[in-house]
Amino acid sequence: MKPTRTRLAFAAALLFIGLPLLLFARAPVPSRTLLKDSLSILTILAVALLLGQFFLARTIPAVQRAFKPPRVQALHRWIGYGAITVLLLHPFLIVLPRYFEPGVRPLDALVTMLTSFDTLGVLLGLACWLLLLLLALTSHLRMRLIKRFRISYRAWRGFHALLAAGFTGLALWHAIELGRHTGWLLGGFFALLAIAGIALLARLYLPERHRPAPQAEGLHI
Amino acid sequence: MTIKSIHGCIGCGECVQSCPCDVIRLDPSSGKAVIAYPEDCQICHLCRLYCPVDAIEMSPEKTLPVITPWG
Ligand code: SF4
Ligand code: SF4
Numbered sequence: 688m689k690p691t692r693t694r695l696a697f698a699a700a701l702l703f704i705g706l707p708l709l710l711f712a713r714a715p716v717p718s719r720t721l722l723k724d725s726l727s728i729l730t731i732l733a734v735a736l737l738l739g740q741f742f743l744a745r746t747i748p749a750v751q752r753a754f755k756p757p758r759v760q761a762l763h764r765w766i767g768y769g770a771i772t773v774l775l776l777h778p779f780l781i782v783l784p785r786y787f788e789p790g791v792r793p794l795d796a797l798v799t800m801l802t803s804f805d806t807l808g809v810l811l812g813l814a815c816w817l818l819l820l821l822l823a824l825t826s827h828l829r830m831r832l833i834k835r836f837r838i839s840y841r842a843w844r845g846f847h848a849l850l851a852a853g854f855t856g857l858a859l860w861h862a863i864e865l866g867r868h869t870g871w872l873l874g875g876f877f878a879l880l881a882i883a884g885i886a887l888l889a890r891l892y893l894p895e896r897h898r899p900a901p902q903a904e905g906l907h908i
Numbered sequence: 909m910t911i912k913s914i915h916g917c918i919g920c921g922e923c924v925q926s927c928p929c930d931v932i933r934l935d936p937s938s939g940k941a942v943i944a945y946p947e948d949c950q951i952c953h954l955c956r957l958y959c960p961v962d963a964i965e966m967s968p969e970k971t972l973p974v975i976t977p978w979g
Contacts, residue, residue: 716915717965781961790957791922799960803920805939867915867963 692753702880703739704742704767710876714868726780727868733773734862736766736853738877741884744848746891757822771823774858775816777904807863818854825850845892852885910949911956912965917941921954931955939969 718724743763745751751759773780775795778797785793803809825832826847833843859881862869869877911931919939932955933944933962941963943949956964 717912719962719965723962741967753917784962791960796960799922800918803918806919811917865916865918865961 695750695753699739699742703735706876707735707873711868711871714870716867716870716874720784722784726783729773730777730780731868731873733770734858735772737774737882738880738884739853740767740770740851741881744888744891746884746887754839767826768823771819774819775823775834778812778816806865808861811857811861811864815858817856818850818857822847822850822854848888848892852864852888855881855885910946910951910966911943912967913942914943914963914967916961917963918961920960922958922960924955927950927956965971 708728708731711728719727740763743750743757743759745756754762768905771805781800782793782796785791785794785796791799794814800809801813829843833836859877861872862877866874879899917940919934919941921934921941923941924934928949929945929950929952931943932941932951934940935942951966952978953966956962956966
């Protein structure tokens, strides 16, 4: 049975939106104000969609066949920019609700948070933020970088994949260390998606001789 | 127990310093906040209000209204 566009889109929505939302709802933590829970959902969806990027990076031929490469690339680009924007704003979104509550001022909360260098989770978060910024900048300026450093597009894609895989590993570690909702369920689910995505990427960028032989289907000699 | 849970603590120690009753301590091994003397809590909310990452969750059934100077 050939996967149709509708089936693929449904599977993707289920995997990268439906399941994360379900696991968010099932997380054994008390619910909070509407604003705080909405910000948590936004962050979780951004992480899930960013993990979904691995599956839009030429790694699944059925997706390329069903949606055509230019459309997949456009989707990859816009989901990437959207999710990265949300995650770059993540430290500021954490303290945003403080504007509407008594207690610590948002700016003071941000400074305390960003200077708690004794905590591994915070250091991981800072490293992730910088990697994410680098990922966004190098994606946006890719054509200029390719020209400037005289590298092939394939080499740039390899660098982009390496950066994405590095960011994903650190981000998951950070989320498992500090995430309110990333317990065994959501954390485990994200880890599975990341392992599957990085494995697919590694397969794509393995040297030719390590790749499986092309399928004979369609060859008439 | 008044404090229901502490999730996502970054170990900054703000709650330890803001608690007037010395209820909270930083766990030396994990570096994160723990409720050391739960029976001493007077439900003043200061720890929750001064936590920069909003890690402290109070039990609503044991919550007193927060009194602020503006109302
Ligand atoms: S509510 Fe007040 S007394 Fe209780 S732990 Fe927090 S700061 Fe201390
Ligand atoms: S104020 Fe919050 S983040 Fe800081 S130590 Fe206390 S619970 Fe942890």
